[in-house]
Amino acid sequence: MIDLKQDAASITHINQRFDDLVGRNREELLSRIKDEPQRVIIQYYLNVLRELCKQGCGCLPINAFSTLEALSRVIMEQSANMLYVGMDSGDNARSLLRSSKKLTESNGKSWAAYLSEQGLQNPAAQARQANGERMLADFDRRWPDVERYPGGKGLFAALGWENNYYAFYAPLCDSVHSFSDDLSNLVSISEVFAESAGVGEQLLMYWEKERRRLATYHYTVAIALRGEAFGRVCSAVDLILDDKEAEGIYADLHSLIDRHEDFDGIRLSEMNAGDLSFENFPIN
Incomplete structure (x- = not known):
């Protein structure tokens, strides 16, 4: 079962812990960057990413999941930019x-x-x-x-983030451009309504829950990429973070990500076997 309220609380707490980690190391990181344009850019990205993630956490309790999807895409891209700028001299x-x-x-x-x-x-x-x-x-x-x-795929490839580009960033671009995936699903569900209002209603309710789940999952991935980018920028200037706290944050993030991926993987297996039942995969 996926409990979105519990996940929202966990993500918000994790994001705050990460903000605190950045805050404790921010000035030392910037002091170690000797190239002036590079330092100004990294400082700006740290501010922007903190702001974007704060806004993302604000979307969770008010169910603003379309906005959250768009923010997740921007967080991923700006994390990639920060890492690329910070990885050399x-x-x-x-x-x-x-x-x-x-x-x-x-x-x-x-x-x-x-x-x-x-x-x-x-x-x-x-x-x-x-x-x-x-x-x-x-x-x-x-x-x-x-x-x-x-730009685009080339930026993610330069960071070794090709899988993140294909798995998350490229599909999330739809949330910024046309919402074609959501609209395609809605049209298909409307056709089911024409055959059976009851089945159509069930599909619509589950699809809305799944849309919320995906937005939550993608936002968690975005925060994880922000964390990886920050850690690698620190490593580039030989700044050692508090291993215990950093590892705890990353472990909690990936535990949440793994739970969503396991949920989706088992559900996909049952669907391929023709045994899928929504009741077996509740999203609350």
Whole structure:
């Protein structure tokens, strides 16, 4: 059985423990990062991730699970960014900074080209392109030969997180873009209603519980990736965390993750065998 209220309480407590762990080591971590742009970026990501995870915990008691799914995706991506920037001596930080200048330049150029094709003008488009070109040229003079910052799958692959990309991040992108998975399920359930209102009602109730369970599970994974990213950034500057506390947090996170994965795995086996009964897999 999955008890979502109990899981919500556990996740919130774990997240607070992790915030406390970060708080105790934050200044020492930053003091060991000698590259100034890298230090500024890591400091910012620490703040952003704390804020995002706090908002995620706030979603749990009010059943804001669509918002939680979107937040989980953002937490995973920003954890990946923090780890990538923190895993070397500063080159990756400059790659990230250059990508911002390049994006401004290319966006302005594309916008201006589109307007020109339509016989339209907007001074903001040319200004954006010119500003991007100027910032990019200034950046390249200061730091020549900076590597391109990896995006999407490339970023996760650089961290050894390919499985996390395919298993969690890519599917969660749907929660940011179109909600097509949820809508597809709802349409299929509506077709069942046309045949049997009773069965349709049962499916709808269980699907809603499963949607909440998945959001809770994905959020737990996001917090775990945030934890891994922080631990690896600390290791990169030889900062040793409190092993007992860190291991306790990670053990509790993975215990919760394993319980959800075992639940899903056994349920999938029964479904493949044609013996699935919702009553055997309660979600409360």
